[in-house]
Amino acid sequence: MTGILNGMRVVEGSAFVAIPLAGMTLAQMGADVIRFDRLEGGLDAHRWPVAPNGKSLFWAGLNKGKRSIAVDMKSPRGKELVTEIITAPGEDAGLFLTNLRVRGWMDHETLSKLRKDLIMVSLLGDRHGRPAVDYTVNPSLGFPDATGIPGSSDPVAHVLPAWDCIAGNLAVSSLLAAERHRLRTGQGQDVELSLKDVAAAMMGHLGIIGEVAVNGVTREKSGTALYGAYGQDFICADGRRIMVIGLTDRQWRGLVKVTGTQDAIGRLELLLHLDLGQEGARWEAREAITEILKPWFAARGADEIGKTFDAAGLTWSEFRDFGRAVREDPDLSSQNPMFQDLDQPGLGRFPVPRSPVSFSQTDRPDACPAPELGAHTEEILGDVVGLPDREIASLFDDGIVAAPHKHIYFAATHHPKQARVS
Amino acid sequence: MTGILNGMRVVEGSAFVAIPLAGMTLAQMGADVIRFDRLEGGLDAHRWPVAPNGKSLFWAGLNKGKRSIAVDMKSPRGKELVTEIITAPGEDAGLFLTNLRVRGWMDHETLSKLRKDLIMVSLLGDRHGRPAVDYTVNPSLGFPDATGIPGSSDPVAHVLPAWDCIAGNLAVSSLLAAERHRLRTGQGQDVELSLKDVAAAMMGHLGIIGEVAVNGVTREKSGTALYGAYGQDFICADGRRIMVIGLTDRQWRGLVKVTGTQDAIGRLELLLHLDLGQEGARWEAREAITEILKPWFAARGADEIGKTFDAAGLTWSEFRDFGRAVREDPDLSSQNPMFQDLDQPGLGRFPVPRSPVSFSQTDRPDACPAPELGAHTEEILGDVVGLPDREIASLFDDGIVAAPHKHIYFAATHHPKQARVS
Numbered sequence: 001m002t003g004i005l006n007g008m009r010v011v012e013g014s015a016f017v018a019i020p021l022a023g024m025t026l027a028q029m030g031a032d033v034i035r036f037d038r039l040e041g042g043l044d045a046h047r048w049p050v051a052p053n054g055k056s057l058f059w060a061g062l063n064k065g066k067r068s069i070a071v072d073m074k075s076p077r078g079k080e081l082v083t084e085i086i087t088a089p090g091e092d093a094g095l096f097l098t099n100l101r102v103r104g105w106m107d108h109e110t111l112s113k114l115r116k117d118l119i120m121v122s123l124l125g126d127r128h129g130r131p132a133v134d135y136t137v138n139p140s141l142g143f144p145d146a147t148g149i150p151g152s153s154d155p156v157a158h159v160l161p162a163w164d165c166i167a168g169n170l171a172v173s174s175l176l177a178a179e180r181h182r183l184r185t186g187q188g189q190d191v192e193l194s195l196k197d198v199a200a201a202m203m204g205h206l207g208i209i210g211e212v213a214v215n216g217v218t219r220e221k222s223g224t225a226l227y228g229a230y231g232q233d234f235i236c237a238d239g240r241r242i243m244v245i246g247l248t249d250r251q252w253r254g255l256v257k258v259t260g261t262q263d264a265i266g267r268l269e270l271l272l273h274l275d276l277g278q279e280g281a282r283w284e285a286r287e288a289i290t291e292i293l294k295p296w297f298a299a300r301g302a303d304e305i306g307k308t309f310d311a312a313g314l315t316w317s318e319f320r321d322f323g324r325a326v327r328e329d330p331d332l333s334s335q336n337p338m339f340q341d342l343d344q345p346g347l348g349r350f351p352v353p354r355s356p357v358s359f360s361q362t363d364r365p366d367a368c369p370a371p372e373l374g375a376h377t378e379e380i381l382g383d384v385v386g387l388p389d390r391e392i393a394s395l396f397d398d399g400i401v402a403a404p405h406k407h408i409y410f411a412a413t414h415h416p417k418q419a420r421v422s
Numbered sequence: 423m424t425g426i427l428n429g430m431r432v433v434e435g436s437a438f439v440a441i442p443l444a445g446m447t448l449a450q451m452g453a454d455v456i457r458f459d460r461l462e463g464g465l466d467a468h469r470w471p472v473a474p475n476g477k478s479l480f481w482a483g484l485n486k487g488k489r490s491i492a493v494d495m496k497s498p499r500g501k502e503l504v505t506e507i508i509t510a511p512g513e514d515a516g517l518f519l520t521n522l523r524v525r526g527w528m529d530h531e532t533l534s535k536l537r538k539d540l541i542m543v544s545l546l547g548d549r550h551g552r553p554a555v556d557y558t559v560n561p562s563l564g565f566p567d568a569t570g571i572p573g574s575s576d577p578v579a580h581v582l583p584a585w586d587c588i589a590g591n592l593a594v595s596s597l598l599a600a601e602r603h604r605l606r607t608g609q610g611q612d613v614e615l616s617l618k619d620v621a622a623a624m625m626g627h628l629g630i631i632g633e634v635a636v637n638g639v640t641r642e643k644s645g646t647a648l649y650g651a652y653g654q655d656f657i658c659a660d661g662r663r664i665m666v667i668g669l670t671d672r673q674w675r676g677l678v679k680v681t682g683t684q685d686a687i688g689r690l691e692l693l694l695h696l697d698l699g700q701e702g703a704r705w706e707a708r709e710a711i712t713e714i715l716k717p718w719f720a721a722r723g724a725d726e727i728g729k730t731f732d733a734a735g736l737t738w739s740e741f742r743d744f745g746r747a748v749r750e751d752p753d754l755s756s757q758n759p760m761f762q763d764l765d766q767p768g769l770g771r772f773p774v775p776r777s778p779v780s781f782s783q784t785d786r787p788d789a790c791p792a793p794e795l796g797a798h799t800e801e802i803l804g805d806v807v808g809l810p811d812r813e814i815a816s817l818f819d820d821g822i823v824a825a826p827h828k829h830i831y832f833a834a835t836h837h838p839k840q841a842r843v844s
Contacts, residue, residue: 004599021627029599043670048650048702049633057629057636127758131737135648139665142744144646146581148570155655155741157646159568162584165624169591174779176598177426177451181784190782197760197778200753202587204775205443207479209748211471213772214479218745224566224579226557228470233577243561248465280470315553319577322564323640326631331622336549338619350635353623357596360612362603
């Protein structure tokens with residue numbers, strides 16, 4: 001199938017979430033993405049979650065559709081090979097994504113001597129080059145302190161590695177922007193961003209820095225409440241829990257109307273001298289509003305409430321745990337065209353997401369499993385580095401490169417593909 | 423200054439986080455981004471946080487560097503104007519980002535009749551076109567149920583609208599990918615993604631769907647612990663709280679070494695029959711590990727610990743609230759070249775983030791304030807729609823368009839810029 005980025009080749013030297021996600025995002029749009037790793041696998045080769053057989057569901061999730069080569073990067077020849085893969089010719093190649101902090105042979109200055117128009121996108125921990133991960137950036141900026149049940153003093157981390165996910169997507173945009181510029185000017189580019197800067201910028205964009213600097217206010221924990229307007233969770237008669245949104249005027253008026261609480265809300269407005277038509281007033285009065293609405297939810301089951309809300313065009317959802325969501329939500333199954341049920345070696349068959357983006361003029365590439373470490377070592381040395389079979393064979397013999405079944409690779413033959421038992 | 427996307431023009435019809443963030447990301451890379459709104463402002467015109475004078479810090483944060491036009495989109499002439507802005511000629515124009523759900527005149531089919539190669543990127547709530555916001559997508563997929571203090575049954579929302587931030591960045595990549603394709607083929611494109619699909623795909627990418635489908639496991643709340651390896655918060659002798667990471671082998675060995683807990687950790691391994699060199703074993707034994715490490719932290723102040731950890735090259739950070747982070751962290755000030763102190767009308771002077779991405783061959787555009795609603799109405803009608811001054815003046819007179827000071831606009835003149843009092 002032809003994805004929108006078909007023909008583009010990107011080389012990825014990475015571990016963990018952000019850059020693997022960036023490479024996969026490009027692969028799921030049709031690019032040929034080559035991830036290189038050391039012989040024993042990268043730092044994320046066994047990252048949790050893992051299946052009972054020890055195989056990493058994390059690796060399987062973040063490397064779908066890439067090609068994998070395993071190289072001994074401690075050896076001079078291994079370094080040369082990786083350098084050749086990164087700087088290989090091709091108008092739509094010369095694109096390198098990385099979060100490995102390798103000085104010297106793998107930096108932009110060195111690599112761009114071999115391919116002048118190389119675009120290298122590097123994700124750092126912080127702007128000073130210090131290590132940082134989502135789990136450390138988040139506390140340092142204040143998010144866990146603002147997360148949790150009101151009144152609690154325990155910090156709570158977000159479960160989603162959100163900064164990684166945002167940084168990875170921004171790395172994709174940066175690469176595409178730099179490639180756009182290269183097409184016009186022929187210039188390569190050394191592109192840098194850091195996980196902490198991505199998070200710090202977002203704090204500014206969302207007004208949180210302004211809130212402190214202008215208002216002198218530090219936002220407090222508010223559980224599941226929608227910040228700055230109205231949105232709250234309610235427990236229904238059947239014990240199920242529902243989130244409902246009163247962010248816009250329409251949503252707020254609709255919510256008051258379907259719950260039949262116009263009179264009570266009107267009295268609350270008089271009592272508090274607030275116009276609850278203003279979103280900020282709804283935020284200030286949120287606890288009182290919730291008390292007024294509670295009985296309506298407590299008297300009805302979640303299904304009835306859902307039907308009523310849908311009919312009124314309200315914005316709502318039900319709280320579920322991951323298990324229930326995966327088992328019950330058709331949007332998390334192959335009923336959603338984004339998902340395809342896929343057999344994955346060592347893991348079995350389950351729904352695997354393709355790109356969330358649909359382009360009208362190009363296909364959404366089919367879901368592909370993640371490669372075994374080194375699964376494409378041989379073909380990459382052939383079609384990207386351009387080595388003859390014999391030389392590829394001796395690289396395997398010398399332990400410079402590896403493939404999943406390298407130990408039964410017969411170096412003597414001129415037809416390694418046929419001779420390999422796998 | 424010349425940003426990497428200089429020359430590109432993008433039109434944005436949006437509200438709230440994702441698409442405004444997408445437009446601003448492009449603007450901060452140098453694109454000319456035009457946001458159109460109805461006369462009274464979009465749904466996010468007054469979104470919290472707001473300054474004491476009612477001015478929205480949220481609007482100021484998410485619309486920096488854009489041009490703003492205010493148009494009465496209920497009037498046929500207003501619709502025409504917006505259509506002309508979206509479909510205006512220019513090789514690097516014809517790019518439209520939106521999350522407004524306007525059927526008919528503002529859909530791709532209609533607009534592309536006027537500009538065949540139009541690229542329109544639409545963000546929906548869910549793939550069915552139902553409304554959804556970050557606050558509803560998150561509960562439905564299970565994240566709040568997995569967030570919080572272990573043992574608690576209260577769901578906790580993430581404070582960062584992470585799905586919006588990810589979707590906005592993916593909208594940017596999608597637009598750049600589609601424009602890349604247009605350059606090669608001349609084809610326009612109708613591009614769609616939904617907030618819920620973005621989140622559902624990420625659940626798959628991170629292995630959470632596999633964890634349920636393959637392992638039959640629903641992840642439980644784990645506070646601030648680093649999932650699947652070791653990472654935990656500790657309270658220091660001075661009451662300050664520190665996060666430390668033992669994700670990689672190097673980090674783990676370093677942590678055990680600097681805390682002098684080799685013997686105790688060795689005894690724990692014997693006791694539990696676990697090899698704590700394995701990241702999964704560290705996760706399983708995390709509570710016992712934390713008990714062993716606690717006294718070391720409790721006996722030292724945070725500053726001493728930080729120095730020790732830095733010297734050992736460990737990955738750590740301190741927990742702070744938003745206030746302390748903004749006041750104390752130089753990375754959140756103009757000491758960080760990403761930030762510039764900026765005077766913003768009605769808000770004052772505080773550090774404003776530019777793009778987190780630095781490109782070696784092009785400038786990082788200076789920080790710009792967000793426009794007042796309609797601040798560029800007149801110039802956009804001139805330089806994009808190509809209307810003569812007289813016609814622009816009568817559009818103001820007829821109330822079809824607005825500017826911050828439209829009520830004192832003198833329609834009779836041929837030199838509206840000079841005649842306007844502002």
